[in-house]
Amino acid sequence: MTTGTQTPNPARPRRSRLRTLLPLGVAVWLVLEIWLLTVVAGAANGLVVLLVLLAGLALGSVVVKRAGRRAFKNLAETLQQQQDGVPAEPRPNSEGNGLMMLGGLLLIIPGLLSDAVGLLLLVPPVQRAVSRYAERTLERKLREATRGPLGDAFRQARIHRPDGKVVQGEVIRDETGAVPDDFPQGPRPPLSR
Numbered sequence: 001m002t003t004g005t006q007t008p009n010p011a012r013p014r015r016s017r018l019r020t021l022l023p024l025g026v027a028v029w030l031v032l033e034i035w036l037l038t039v040v041a042g043a044a045n046g047l048v049v050l051l052v053l054l055a056g057l058a059l060g061s062v063v064v065k066r067a068g069r070r071a072f073k074n075l076a077e078t079l080q081q082q083q084d085g086v087p088a089e090p091r092p093n094s095e096g097n098g099l100m101m102l103g104g105l106l107l108i109i110p111g112l113l114s115d116a117v118g119l120l121l122l123v124p125p126v127q128r129a130v131s132r133y134a135e136r137t138l139e140r141k142l143r144e145a146t147r148g149p150l151g152d153a154f155r156q157a158r159i160h161r162p163d164g165k166v167v168q169g170e171v172i173r174d175e176t177g178a179v180p181d182d183f184p185q186g187p188r189p190p191l192s193r
Contacts, residue, residue, distance in 0.1 A: 029113065033111035036113060037111065040112065052115075056107045056108065056115045057107070059104075060104040060109075060118065061104070061108065062104075067097045067098075067100035067101045096127040099127045099130060100122065100127070103122045105118070107119070
């Protein structure tokens with residue numbers, strides 16, 4: 001027997017479009033990769049498919065290694081300049097290291113479609129276009145996220161309990177700096193069994 005009012009079943013939050021479509025997209029991509037490999041194997045032979053996959057693995061490894069070395073070199077030079085007190089200057093070839101690494105990883109992943117996308121990401125004009133698009137998208141998302149005051153973000157915080165109930169609350173901290181007497185500050189005695 002309970003006293004009090006029953007809370008209605010809380011509505012589950014709606015899944016984002018990305019979370020809904022991503023598994024389907026990955027499944028379609030895998031099926032397409034396998035189909036393309038079988039088409040190439042049927043047109044040529046299995047040895048050609050194996051050589052294409054091994055070439056993608058080797059080229060992808062070289063690209064990732066080169067982009068990683070270049071990124072590490074730029075980082076080391078920037079840190080050295082900052083330690084010397086010289087303001088860091090922008091480097092013309094430092095952009096695109098992340099996209100080069102992504103292209104190399106796509107080359108390493110077995111499949112013809114991923115190899116084609118990886119090779120496209122190694123082309124500098126494509127890198128610049130993808131970089132500009134990603135930058136604009138990130139800026140737009142950040143502007144959308146900061147429309148309301150920061151306090152709204154804290155008011156939206158909720159705790160989901162195992163029974164499905166949602167408990168809203170705030171965290172209140174005592175900022176006086178005084179330590180209550182309940183918490184001893186010295187060493188604690190050993191626990192007895």
